[in-house]
Amino acid sequence: MKRIHLIVFLLILIVIPTYVLANDSLRVDSVAAILLNADNGNVLYSKNSGRIMAPASTTKIMTAILAIEQTDLKSEVTISGNAANKPETSMHLHKGEQLLMKDLLYGLLLSSGNDAATAIAEFISGSEERFAKLMTEKAHEIGMKDTEFKNASGLPAANHYTTAYDLAVLARYALKNPVFAEIVQTKTASITDNQNDFNLTNHNKLLWKYQFATGIKTGYTRKAGNCLVASANCNGINLIAVVLKSNNTYQDSIKLFENGFNKLINNNNKS
Numbered sequence: 001m002k003r004i005h006l007i008v009f010l011l012i013l014i015v016i017p018t019y020v021l022a023n024d025s026l027r028v029d030s031v032a033a034i035l036l037n038a039d040n041g042n043v044l045y046s047k048n049s050g051r052i053m054a055p056a057s058t059t060k061i062m063t064a065i066l067a068i069e070q071t072d073l074k075s076e077v078t079i080s081g082n083a084a085n086k087p088e089t090s091m092h093l094h095k096g097e098q099l100l101m102k103d104l105l106y107g108l109l110l111s112s113g114n115d116a117a118t119a120i121a122e123f124i125s126g127s128e129e130r131f132a133k134l135m136t137e138k139a140h141e142i143g144m145k146d147t148e149f150k151n152a153s154g155l156p157a158a159n160h161y162t163t164a165y166d167l168a169v170l171a172r173y174a175l176k177n178p179v180f181a182e183i184v185q186t187k188t189a190s191i192t193d194n195q196n197d198f199n200l201t202n203h204n205k206l207l208w209k210y211q212f213a214t215g216i217k218t219g220y221t222r223k224a225g226n227c228l229v230a231s232a233n234c235n236g237i238n239l240i241a242v243v244l245k246s247n248n249t250y251q252d253s254i255k256l257f258e259n260g261f262n263k264l265i266n267n268n269n270k271s
Helices: 002-015 056-070 101-109 114-125 128-141 164-175 178-184 249-270
Strands: 032-037 043-047 076-078 098-100 188-192 197-201 213-221 225-234 237-246
Touching (some): 032 164, 032 249, 043 249, 056 178, 056 213, 056 225, 076 101, 076 114, 098 101, 101 114, 101 188, 114 128, 164 178, 164 213, 164 225, 164 237, 178 213, 225 249, 237 249
Antiparallel strands (some): 032 043, 032 237, 076 098, 188 197, 213 225, 225 237
């Protein structure tokens, strides 16, 4: 009987996500977090990284990479009334106006425009529902095994979920695309619809707060809390940090990056 209890206890230790790797003294505020070496895919730190969570606007990373891969970025996209009327964050699009796909991507990733996300989805798939299926298919294709998308923006929806680990996998995949990497590290941008200029400021304040930051995307809903998928480069080392449902997204991310860089640089110096 004692042997059975021991086996059960060991199994529990295996399946319950907890703090692993990196520094045992490292603690972050977020409910779930992960630090990934983007150069080789190694996990350097994990806290509940397999827990099912709401992704909020970090969803838009997938929307963006599909747009980059499947469209001509010089394509003109006409904004529908459905897209223009999307609630919450927007780049203030209006029904009938036309923007280049690349400009919509800046509005999507810098201003976190839910209107831009819907416009992109409708342009590619005809409807946001069909586009969400495409998003989920792509997620599973690149190794996001615990992810399902129901919309292109990350607005709350039943069965719209992911994990910190899956978002790190997505970020690593997306950053290999030079167009995506260029946009997410942009602090400010100016775009036009041939009539009006849009001045955009990146919602990701880590670009100002942390000298090694190179991207990627913020997110917030009441259910998801504050979320951040972030990337950084120091001494040629590329790291990805994901923090979900945190009261200190930037502080948590910087703490993860500093821990990872210190460990890897020290190891390189010793070798």
